[in-house]
Structure formats: structure tokens, C-alpha cells
Amino acid sequence: MNEGEGAVPHNAPRGAGIREVARQAGVSTATVSRVFNNADSVNLETRQRVMELAASLNYSPSPLGRNLVQGRSSLIGLLVPNLSFPLYGEMIRAVEDVLSAHGMSVLLASSHDDAVTETRAAHNLLRHAVDGGIVINSQAGSGLPTVRGMNWVQVAPELPTVPHRVELDNESGGRLAARELLRCGRRQLAYVGAAGRESADRERGFAAELAQAGLSYRRFMGDYSEASGLMAAETLLKQDGEPSPDGIFAAGDLMAAGVLRTLHLRGLRVPADVAVVGFDDAVIASLLYPRLTSIRQPADLMGQAAAELVLSLLAGRPRPPQIFAPTLVCRESTGPPDQHSPALLSSAAPSPAFSLLEEEP
Amino acid sequence: MNEGEGAVPHNAPRGAGIREVARQAGVSTATVSRVFNNADSVNLETRQRVMELAASLNYSPSPLGRNLVQGRSSLIGLLVPNLSFPLYGEMIRAVEDVLSAHGMSVLLASSHDDAVTETRAAHNLLRHAVDGGIVINSQAGSGLPTVRGMNWVQVAPELPTVPHRVELDNESGGRLAARELLRCGRRQLAYVGAAGRESADRERGFAAELAQAGLSYRRFMGDYSEASGLMAAETLLKQDGEPSPDGIFAAGDLMAAGVLRTLHLRGLRVPADVAVVGFDDAVIASLLYPRLTSIRQPADLMGQAAAELVLSLLAGRPRPPQIFAPTLVCRESTGPPDQHSPALLSSAAPSPAFSLLEEEP
DNA sequence: TTGTAGGCGTTATCAC
DNA sequence: GTGATAACGCCTACAA
Numbered sequence: 001m002n003e004g005e006g007a008v009p010h011n012a013p014r015g016a017g018i019r020e021v022a023r024q025a026g027v028s029t030a031t032v033s034r035v036f037n038n039a040d041s042v043n044l045e046t047r048q049r050v051m052e053l054a055a056s057l058n059y060s061p062s063p064l065g066r067n068l069v070q071g072r073s074s075l076i077g078l079l080v081p082n083l084s085f086p087l088y089g090e091m092i093r094a095v096e097d098v099l100s101a102h103g104m105s106v107l108l109a110s111s112h113d114d115a116v117t118e119t120r121a122a123h124n125l126l127r128h129a130v131d132g133g134i135v136i137n138s139q140a141g142s143g144l145p146t147v148r149g150m151n152w153v154q155v156a157p158e159l160p161t162v163p164h165r166v167e168l169d170n171e172s173g174g175r176l177a178a179r180e181l182l183r184c185g186r187r188q189l190a191y192v193g194a195a196g197r198e199s200a201d202r203e204r205g206f207a208a209e210l211a212q213a214g215l216s217y218r219r220f221m222g223d224y225s226e227a228s229g230l231m232a233a234e235t236l237l238k239q240d241g242e243p244s245p246d247g248i249f250a251a252g253d254l255m256a257a258g259v260l261r262t263l264h265l266r267g268l269r270v271p272a273d274v275a276v277v278g279f280d281d282a283v284i285a286s287l288l289y290p291r292l293t294s295i296r297q298p299a300d301l302m303g304q305a306a307a308e309l310v311l312s313l314l315a316g317r318p319r320p321p322q323i324f325a326p327t328l329v330c331r332e333s334t335g336p337p338d339q340h341s342p343a344l345l346s347s348a349a350p351s352p353a354f355s356l357l358e359e360e361p
Numbered sequence: 362m363n364e365g366e367g368a369v370p371h372n373a374p375r376g377a378g379i380r381e382v383a384r385q386a387g388v389s390t391a392t393v394s395r396v397f398n399n400a401d402s403v404n405l406e407t408r409q410r411v412m413e414l415a416a417s418l419n420y421s422p423s424p425l426g427r428n429l430v431q432g433r434s435s436l437i438g439l440l441v442p443n444l445s446f447p448l449y450g451e452m453i454r455a456v457e458d459v460l461s462a463h464g465m466s467v468l469l470a471s472s473h474d475d476a477v478t479e480t481r482a483a484h485n486l487l488r489h490a491v492d493g494g495i496v497i498n499s500q501a502g503s504g505l506p507t508v509r510g511m512n513w514v515q516v517a518p519e520l521p522t523v524p525h526r527v528e529l530d531n532e533s534g535g536r537l538a539a540r541e542l543l544r545c546g547r548r549q550l551a552y553v554g555a556a557g558r559e560s561a562d563r564e565r566g567f568a569a570e571l572a573q574a575g576l577s578y579r580r581f582m583g584d585y586s587e588a589s590g591l592m593a594a595e596t597l598l599k600q601d602g603e604p605s606p607d608g609i610f611a612a613g614d615l616m617a618a619g620v621l622r623t624l625h626l627r628g629l630r631v632p633a634d635v636a637v638v639g640f641d642d643a644v645i646a647s648l649l650y651p652r653l654t655s656i657r658q659p660a661d662l663m664g665q666a667a668a669e670l671v672l673s674l675l676a677g678r679p680r681p682p683q684i685f686a687p688t689l690v691c692r693e694s695t696g697p698p699d700q701h702s703p704a705l706l707s708s709a710a711p712s713p714a715f716s717l718l719e720e721e722p
Numbered sequence: 723t724t725g726t727a728g729g730c731g732t733t734a735t736c737a738c
Numbered sequence: 739g740t741g742a743t744a745a746c747g748c749c750t751a752c753a754a
Binding site (some may be wrong): 388389390391392395407426428432 | 740746
């Protein structure tokens with residue numbers, strides 16, 4: 001954090017400024033400025049002369065001076081917990097698309113999933129006089145630093161004190177998962193979740209839908225990692241006295257990947273013996289074997305909405321929080337059970353058979 | 362691209378400035394400035410008074426004014442082809458880490474794999490007076506726009522006119538892949554590549570190593586997508602008269618995923634019948650089934666190096682291009698062949714058996 | 723339509 | 739150690 005380091009040589013030759021252009025064009029700096037801003041209010045001839053001269057001098061207005069006098073930077077801060085998490089990548093992409101299409105640029109920062117770092121990063125964004133900010137899954141929630149009416153938009157579940165928000169209806173995602181498993185005729189269900197509000201919401205929907213069908217379910221709490229998914233399936237299959245699950249809903253695709261792997265290793269077929277539903281529909285979902293049925297979180301649309309919301313706020317037009325509905329993306333990991341070999345295998349007797357789920361195209 | 366939109370209300374009340382602090386503290390603005398910069402050269406007592414006042418007025422120096430007078434912005438532009446490509450995510454993360462640790466911020470832009478968009482994005486970065494820029498796999502190569510000695514660092518294979526560069530030794534990656542397959546006793550090899558310089562380099566290394574062992578190989582050209590990997594394996598297995606391959610090197614993990622899937626569907630076991638090596642070692646590699654052996658591209662180190670290089674340039678200390686060596690990450694998709702059932706199955710007779718590669722922990 | 727002049731918030735160069 | 743003061747590059751009333 002040794003800012004600057006005295007490293008930057010600020011003796012770099014500055015290019016031609018507005019004054020030089022004005023002088024050579026025989027006009028005032030004001031006129032040059034107008035040419036680049038209110039192009040209308042200036043004589044066509046003068047304007048062309050200025051433009052040509054500017055081009056030949058390779059001049060364009062410095063954003064630094066402009067920022068200073070206007071008090072804004074055309075910069076939007078984007079604060080992300082983890083830059084290498086694929087779902088965030090999709091959001092970042094959508095945010096950048098929308099903002100750059102509106103002449104704004106994205107100042108990127110990462111919180112490394114850490115509240116202290118997040119605060120520091122937020123301050124850093126403010127230092128650069130961002131006109132607004134988007135923060136994904138904030139740790140601080142309403143505690144984000146702010147100045148002179150700074151506009152923060154959050155992509156996160158509801159928090160009482162955060163007015164500007166884009167969120168996913170996690171509960172209805174849980175419902176979709178339950179319905180899909182029920183549709184496939186599964187009755188022995190299990191939920192693989194994790195700590196935190198999102199998983200809780202997903203589970204609530206899942207449970208509600210099952211209750212409506214008069215069913216209960218077993219649960220295992222992991223941490224969104226593949227390893228915890230491995231362990232989850234391991235544990236669920238091992239429980240003596242209980243019937244082995246024939247349908248598993250994992251609150252994240254990575255955990256679902258772990259579940260699938262354990263099932264393979266146990267010799268259970270998917271979906272013949274056990275159906276699996278993931279959550280997020282990240283890129284990996286369709287690469288798993290079998291291709292994973294997942295509840296899609298429309299990260300692109302959410303990023304887009306967040307960007308549009310922040311632009312709205314800048315324009316002084318607040319919008320109500322926007323809630324996105326997840327959708328079911330049906331792939332190979334769900335389907336009808338195999339009637340001839342019900343999922344009652346002992347976990348001690350792995351079968352080498354693995355079902356082929358696709359014929360060649 | 363309707364810049365600004367007249368949307369931003371620039372009537373926002375500006376916070377207390379350096380003058381107000383100076384006035385209330387009974388000192389000059391110069392002293393206040395010194396307090397925040399050369400903290401040493403100011404009387405301890407005065408300094409404390411200023412600090413307290415600044416705190417109570419919630420004052421901190423405006424980067425805008427500072428930027429203007431110093432002619433730099435503490436911003437580094439980062440231009441990426443595709444923000445949702447996982448490997449780039451790792452690089453972006455590394456770049457942000459290094460730069461933020463040095464008090465610089467990251468201005469992010471995407472080229473959408475398009476040369477025109479890239480140029481526009483690069484200009485946009487220049488508009489914001491970035492002190493330097495990093496561009497990953499540039500389309501334009503040396504054609505990047507530049508002003509007043511702007512420093513661009515490229516993460517890309519060698520291009521004659523790009524002086525500041527971080528790159529991967531793709532050829533040696535190809536060698537590693539070949540060696541691993543040879544080590545596993547494979548003799549019927551195939552290369553699945555794609556258009557472009559990177560694939561060509563990887564293939565060159567692969568071919569060289571095989572030639573040294575007196576072997577030739579077959580090849581298929583895809584496009585880095587999973588679909589093209591599917592088709593590659595399909596094609597390679599179908600070639601009549603030729604022995605079926607027992608070792609496949611795919612120039613990208615996604616293509617390797619496609620290869621694996623086709624092998625599954627054909628009833629071929631991995632690695633018993635066919636060994637597979639991918640490239641990049643992206644996150645998905647270890648999620649595939651079986652877990653994919655891959656040539657690791659150290660995206661984190663490369664991002665870090667690019668960031669450090671741009672900082673060096675800013676400090677007036679150029680560095681020679683840095684070349685990174687890929688490494689072999691050995692997982693389950695390579696190993697000894699199964700002696701009892703050599704890989705000579707007809708592609709028309711898929712077997713339902715799928716080898717279990719892991720015992721439970 | 724154009725020019726004049728003041729100021730945005732800061733740092734840097736002098737003196738003292 | 740501190741204080742005037744002059745930039746930095748630009749925008750924008752206001753006046754012409």
C-alpha cells in the first residue's frame with residue numbers, strides 16, 4: 001500500500017492543450033471547448049478548423065481537467081468478492097457492457113471475501129471520485145462508506161437498509177428444484193446446502209414445495225465447495241436405517257459436482273438411481289458428466305439490471321429493487337428412475353456400470 | 362455510446378476542500394497539502410491540528426485535483442477479450458491484487474474478442490488518462506492506440522513490435538503433454554488443436570517430442586469449444602484402417618471435456634483405453650470425470666508479472682519480456698493402459714463399463 | 723456566434 | 739517549518 005512509490009515520473013511531456021489549439025486556430029479556448037461539447041452552438045466553419053487543428057495536434061480534451069471542473073469522473077466502481085468466481089465473471093461482463101455503451105467506465109476492485117478489504121476498496125473507489133458504485137454480495141451491507149450522496153447499488157439478498165438493490169428469488173429457485181425432482185418421481189429427497197442467507201432461502205422454497213406434497217427430506221450442510229459435495233453424498237448414502245436418497249438438490253453447482261462424483265464412485269447411476277439438481281447454472285454445469293440439471297441464476301441479466309439501476313440513480317430516477325426469477329435448466333442429471341433396479345443398493349456394493357445418457361448426435 | 366446523457370446532476374454539494382481546512386486550522390493550504398503528502402516536513406503540533414480538523418470535516422484530498430496537477434491518474438487500464446472466460450478471471454484477479462497493493466486502481470474494459478471494439482476500448486482507457494495499460498491477447502498487437510509515451514504491456518505470444526510482454530511457453534507445454542502420454546505407454550497419439558498461434562506452438566512441441574520417439578500422430582482442428590472436442594474424438598475414433606488412438610492431447614480443457622464425453626459415450630475407459638491430456642488447467646479440469654490431467658498455464662503468476670511489469674515501466678525501469686513455463690498437473694485421465702483390454706474396440710460397440718478411478722477416501 | 727475571466731482542488735516553487 | 743502564489747487543463751457564466 002505504498003501509494004505512488006515516487007515511482008511515476010511526472011515529467012512526461014504533456015500533449016498539446018486547449019490553449020495551444022485555440023491559439024493556432026485563432027479562436028478562444030472557450031470556443032475550442034464548445035467544439036468538443038456543445039458542438040451545435042458553434043459556427044460550422046470555425047468548428048471544422050478547430051477539429052482539423054485538434055486532429056493534427058493530436059489533441060483531445062483531458063478528462064483530468066474536465067473531471068475536476070465538473071466534479072464527476074464518468075467512472076463507476078465495481079466491487080466484487082472474488083474476481084475468479086465464474087458467476088461473477090458473467091455479471092462483470094454484463095455490467096461492463098451496459099456501462100461502456102453509455103460512455104461510462106468500470107473501476108474494478110475486489111474484496112477477497114473480506115469485510116475489511118471491502119471497506120478499504122470502497123474508500124479507494126471513492127478516492128477516484130466514482131459517480132456511482134455497484135457492489136456484489138457485500139459483506140458490509142449498509143455499512144459501505146459514502147460521500148456527497150454517493151450512489152451504491154447492491155447485488156445481494158434483501159437487507160433492510162440497502163435501498164438500491166438487484167436480487168435473485170432464491171426461494172422460488174428451491175421450489176423449482178423440488179418440483180423437478182417430484183416430477184421425476186423421486187420421493188426420498190435430500191438437500192445439500194451451506195451457511196448463509198442464500199442457501200437458507202433456497203432451502204425454504206425446497207421444503208415448502210415438499211411439504212405440500214407431504215414429503216420430508218434429509219439435509220447436509222457444506223460450504224459450496226466440491227469437496228463438501230463429495231462428503232454430503234457420502235454421508236447421505238451411508239445413513240443406516242434410512243432409505244437411500246433417490247433425489248438430491250445441491251445449493252450450488254460445485255457441490256452438485258461433488259455429489260455426482262460420489263455417486264459415480266458408489267456405482268450409482270444418474271439419473272436412473274439418483275437424480276441431481278444443482279444451483280446457479282454456472283459454465284461447469286453443462287460440462288459435468290452427466291450434464292447437470294440446474295437452477296439458473298441469470299447473472300447476465302442481473303449485472304445488466306444493476307448497471308442500468310446505477311445509471312438511473314445518476315440521472316436522479318431511483319427505481320424499486322429488482323427481483324429476478326431463477327429458471328430450471330433441464331439436462332441429463334434428472335429424468336425418470338430405472339424401474340428395474342431401484343435405488344436401494346447398499347453403499348458397500350458399488351457397481352461398475354455407468355449409465356450412458358446420450359446417444360451420439 | 363451517448364456519453365454522459367446529460368444525466369449526471371453536477372450540482373452535487375462538494376465536500377470541504379483544502380482551503381476550508383486550512384482556514385479553520387489557521388494555516389495555509391500548502392501546509393495542509395504537506396500534511397497529507399510529506400508528513401515529515403511539518404511541525405508535529407500543526408500536523409495534528411490539521412489532521413483532526415480534516416477528520417472532523419471529513420476531508421481527504423481530492424484525487425481529481427491531484428491528478429490534474431500531477432498529470433497522472435493512478436489508473437491502470439486492463440483490456441480483456443472476454444470477461445467471463447475463467448482463465449482471464451484468474452489473471453484479472455492477480456493483476457488487481459498487485460496493482461491495488463501499490464495504490465493503483467484498475468480500469469476494466471472488454472474487447473469482446475473483436476478488433477474494432479478493442480481499439481475503441483483502448484481509446485476509452487486513454488481518455489481516462491490511465492498511467493499504463495495491460496492488454497490480454499490483443500487483437501491489434503502493435504496497433505494499439507497510444508499517447509505521450511503510454512505504456513502498454515501485453516499478455517500474449519511474441520509479436521515483433523510489442524516490446525513489453527508476458528507470455529507462456531506454449532511449445533514446451535506441448536512437449537510436456539507428449540512426454541506424459543509416452544510415459545503412460547501410449548503409442549497411437551492424436552492432437553486436437555485450433556486455429557491460431559497458441560495451438561500451433563503447442564503442436565510444435567508435441568510433434569517434436571513424438572518425433573524424437575520415432576512416433577507420428579493424427580490431428581484434428583477444432584475451436585476450443587466443448588462441441589469441437591466431441592467431434593474431434595468422434596472423428597478420430599471413426600477413422601477406418603487406422604488404429605484407434607490410445608492417447609489424446611487437446612489444446613484446451615474445454616475441448617478435452619468434449620473428448621472425454623465422447624469416449625464415455627463410446628464406452629471407452631479413461632485412462633485404461635485412452636489417456637487424455639488437456640491444456641490450461643482451468644477450474645473445470647479437476648471437475649471433469651475423470652479428473653483431467655492438464656498442462657497448467659500459470660494465469661495468476663502471469664497476471665502478477667504483467668502488473669509488476671507495468672509498474673516497472675511507470676518507474677522508468679523497463680524489463681525484458683517474461684516467459685512462463687507451463688507445468689504438468691497429473692490427475693486421473695492419464696495412467697497406465699489396461700493390458701487385458703487393449704484399446705482396439707470398434708467404435709460401433711460401446712461398452713457400458715466405466716472404470717472407477719478413485720477409491721473412496 | 724464568440725471572447726473574457728473566474729474557478730474547480732490540488733501540488734510545487736519560491737521566498738521568508 | 740511555513741506561507742504566498744502560480745500553475746495544471748478545462749468548463750461555463752456572463753458579456754459582447
